[in-house]
Amino acid sequence: MMKTSRILAATAAAVLAATPLLAQQGPEAQAMKARQGMMQFYAMNLGVLGAMAKGERDYDAAAASAAAGNIAGVAQLNMSMLWPQGSDDMSLDGSRALPAIWENMADVGAKSAAMREAALAMQAAAGTDLASLQAAMGALGGACGDCHKAYRTPQ
């Protein structure tokens, strides 16, 4: 029993130690890591704006502007290299990207452009006042959701 415990512990440790290395192998996994980090950054900044919009956090023009500027800044990057073939959820552990993305690139591009437009509108609005921020929130959240609903696996 003691021996089994030691083997179990060693196995768990080996798996844990190997996981980060495995996750970094291959260009598809590297691209996924970068894009998931971008999505996380979007989410954190949208969280700041959302908390203000819902009154869970006091409106702060500087913080709102910074968050909206971050979202607009990322939205204007060229992230095409982050979506290589073979990085969909059927091909890559940890991916939630549906294969439909690569079959509907024109639609993905249109949804991406709509998100960029909503992000720029939020950037213009967020520092003005709370009402302007709230007014811009629907379009931005909607644009995020449009792509996620169509092209991301449910959690």
Add this chain to the structure above:
Amino acid sequence: MMKTSRILAATAAAVLAATPLLAQQGPEAQAMKARQGMMQFYAMNLGVLGAMAKGERDYDAAAASAAAGNIAGVAQLNMSMLWPQGSDDMSLDGSRALPAIWENMADVGAKSAAMREAALAMQAAAGTDLASLQAAMGALGGACGDCHKAYRTPQ
């Protein structure tokens, strides 16, 4: 023996299944995921420029401009929320950020500003011609390395 193998397999599977969830728990881990994704995106774009600079890839003004624009774009984001206390390598699994970061914020800010300046210089140079790209490479790579040498654990 069969039973032990099954337990080992189950343990390994459980650890693997739990790892992504654990890694996503907590604001520190979320911030780390976002910043590591940003660093990965930097690295991918710097890789494009580096391959051209070294002649491993044909110079392509459009691709060079896109890569340099991505680096400059990320460098201009406000990433302060990605570096919370408690996300250093002593506090957080998977982090390579040395605690010294939080004890030397003025120096981190100065190194960050130098990197931003080098990124903007690269953005201005990359689409001009190969010689201009090559001339801008040293300062940009140097600025990345300055921060990594001081504030990141060796791999």
